[in-house]
Amino acid sequence: MREKDYVVIIGSANIDVAGYSHESLNYADSNPGKIKFTPGGVGRNIAQNLALLGNKAWLLSAVGSDFYGQSLLTQTNQSGVYVDKCLIVPGENTSSYLSLLDNTGEMLVAINDMNISNAITAEYLAQHREFIQRAKVIVADCNISEEALAWILDNAANVPVFVDPVSAWKCVKVRDRLNQIHTLKPNRLEAET
Numbered sequence: 001m002r003e004k005d006y007v008v009i010i011g012s013a014n015i016d017v018a019g020y021s022h023e024s025l026n027y028a029d030s031n032p033g034k035i036k037f038t039p040g041g042v043g044r045n046i047a048q049n050l051a052l053l054g055n056k057a058w059l060l061s062a063v064g065s066d067f068y069g070q071s072l073l074t075q076t077n078q079s080g081v082y083v084d085k086c087l088i089v090p091g092e093n094t095s096s097y098l099s100l101l102d103n104t105g106e107m108l109v110a111i112n113d114m115n116i117s118n119a120i121t122a123e124y125l126a127q128h129r130e131f132i133q134r135a136k137v138i139v140a141d142c143n144i145s146e147e148a149l150a151w152i153l154d155n156a157a158n159v160p161v162f163v164d165p166v167s168a169w170k171c172v173k174v175r176d177r178l179n180q181i182h183t184l185k186p187n188r189l190e191a192e193t
Helices: 042-052 067-078 115-119 122-126 129-133 146-154 171-180 188-192
Strands: 007-010 014-021 033-040 057-060 062-064 087-089 096-101 107-113 137-141 161-164
Touching (some): 007 042, 033 042, 033 067, 122 129, 122 146
Parallel strands (some): 014 096
Antiparallel strands (some): 014 033
């Protein structure tokens, strides 16, 4: 692998499950509609888009040793992203995001189970230190722990680090390290935080 010819993306990978109601919802009852399962996660989505733009994109993330984890890795790899450095955590569920939308497409409620992102630790990243330090760019999302983000910023070795804050309450993880970040991609609410 030649130095500086690939991008490393470190962040979340999950299965998105969305339920769409055909009619107005009847609460506390079964409603006809459509349910979609799609690959998601901020880091995974960024990696896929970078690959679609012609970049060599390597995803460093964590998935469970379940059906969804294998499916997620397979689909992500088929979109052009290298997933061989992803961590498969035995006995854990793959990260998932469940949303319920009404017949107008308005989200009513969502639940996320992203605890597996805590498996993306400084120790896991240190196992890939040289690979990360040879990238042309590092992209991280704030779904990973503050400890993992700190490791990335402290060990980037002059590689530009781009960060997606993800949400207003997660962006505080990097607030005191802005001088180590090449590019931050916040929305207005995240920027105000």
